[in-house]
Amino acid sequence: MNHPCYICGLGSCIPPRVMTNHDLEKLVETSDEWITTRTGIKERHVLEDGVNASDCGVSAARAALDEAGVSPEEITHIFVATCTPDYLCPSTACLIAGKLGISASSGRMGRVMCMDFNAACTGFVYGLELARDVVAAHPDAMVLLVATEALSRRTNFTDRTTCVLFGDAAGAVVVRGSDKGALWQVRDSVCSSDGSLHDLIKIGGGSACHVKEGDVIGADWFISMQGMAVFKHAVRSMTEESQSILARNGVSLEELDLFIPHQANLRIIKAVGERLGIDENKVFANVQHYGNTSAATLPVAMEDARRLGLLRPGMKVLLTSFGGGMTWGSVLLA
Numbered sequence: 001m002n003h004p005c006y007i008c009g010l011g012s013c014i015p016p017r018v019m020t021n022h023d024l025e026k027l028v029e030t031s032d033e034w035i036t037t038r039t040g041i042k043e044r045h046v047l048e049d050g051v052n053a054s055d056c057g058v059s060a061a062r063a064a065l066d067e068a069g070v071s072p073e074e075i076t077h078i079f080v081a082t083c084t085p086d087y088l089c090p091s092t093a094c095l096i097a098g099k100l101g102i103s104a105s106s107g108r109m110g111r112v113m114c115m116d117f118n119a120a121c122t123g124f125v126y127g128l129e130l131a132r133d134v135v136a137a138h139p140d141a142m143v144l145l146v147a148t149e150a151l152s153r154r155t156n157f158t159d160r161t162t163c164v165l166f167g168d169a170a171g172a173v174v175v176r177g178s179d180k181g182a183l184w185q186v187r188d189s190v191c192s193s194d195g196s197l198h199d200l201i202k203i204g205g206g207s208a209c210h211v212k213e214g215d216v217i218g219a220d221w222f223i224s225m226q227g228m229a230v231f232k233h234a235v236r237s238m239t240e241e242s243q244s245i246l247a248r249n250g251v252s253l254e255e256l257d258l259f260i261p262h263q264a265n266l267r268i269i270k271a272v273g274e275r276l277g278i279d280e281n282k283v284f285a286n287v288q289h290y291g292n293t294s295a296a297t298l299p300v301a302m303e304d305a306r307r308l309g310l311l312r313p314g315m316k317v318l319l320t321s322f323g324g325g326m327t328w329g330s331v332l333l334a
């Protein structure tokens with residue numbers, strides 16, 4: 001995989017409706033103090049009824065395309081990382097293509113490859129690896145990678161062990177082989193998984209959920225998780241994957257400008273930073289405002305870091321994530 005690959009547009013979409021810890025105190029037996037101490041989360045955003053993952057995703061996509069100066073007609077591939085697609089079929093990628101006005105009659109005979117994939121919270125990292133592969137095979141490709149989640153639709157708001165953790169959001173990037181308008185080069189990526197750990201995090205609603213018309217929806221419809229086992233795996237996998245990608249690229253921690261880990265829990269973020277031994281000022285966190293938005297956390301964090309002046313084009317940035325599957329991985333930007 002030798003052809004260089006660049007991010008030339010970045011965008012995010014945060015639903016306006018906010019749900020605070022105090023709002024959750026009214027739904028389950030919990031407290032702002034417990035949630036803040038155990039997770040760092042203060043609030044999360046949730047989609048309004050009738051607004052779906054594809055709607056949030058298309059807003060993020062438009063922002064990324066605007067920045068890249070790329071029109072929808074120029075896109076060759078749309079990849080959507082999501083574990084909460086609008087439907088099992090059609091793909092959220094096809095819905096986003098339709099909302100962007102890309103169709104078989106829009107001039108290119110519909111020659112846009114559209115697909116969703118599910119690597120849970122590692123979706124954005126897996127997606128950048130996919131984009132690199134596509135650009136290596138087709139150097140003229142223009143890839144729109146969208147990470148969008150509507151986790152509130154699969155959150156059990158009677159289960160205090162999970163409902164305090166998640167939120168909705170989307171992020172998107174435009175990836176191409178040319179350095180025209182480049183913000184960062186996607187220098188390297190590494191993706192891993194361990195399917196023997198598939199039971200640690202589950203979101204129901206797939207074909208394993210046998211629901212007949214008139215049935216009451218059961219607990220297996222919602223997110224379930226073995227919190228502490230996930231916590232331990234998250235710290236170990238993100239630390240090791242980060243060390244591995246830095247070593248194989250000969251980049252030291254001192255050379256890194258910013259470290260953006262998956263935003264699931266402030267304690268996990270701090271533990272990974274400490275194990276790596278990276279300056280805490282270089283570790284970015286915004287989980288306080290959004291909770292865990294799964295695949296969307298990394299592009300949303302990149303956009304927030306940029307807005308705060310902490311992330312600028314050409315900086316050396318390490319992204320790392322973990323999620324259901326289990327999956328994990330890292331990306332080095334420069």
Ligand code: ACO
Binds near residue numbers: 031035038120161162
């Ligand atoms: N409010 C008050 N008390 C609570 C709450 C709550 N919201 N949730 C759990 N508790 C209670 C428990 O019942 C337990 O009580 P007990 O001791 O009487 O049994 C106590 O608090 C401690 O519970 P633990 O589960 O041991 O708390 P822990 O410190 O492990 O924190 C947490 C739980 C926050 C879930 C943590 O384990 C975690 O963050 N794990 C990782 C989760 C994660 O990152 N998932 C990401 C992947 S999701 C995806 O891929 C889509």
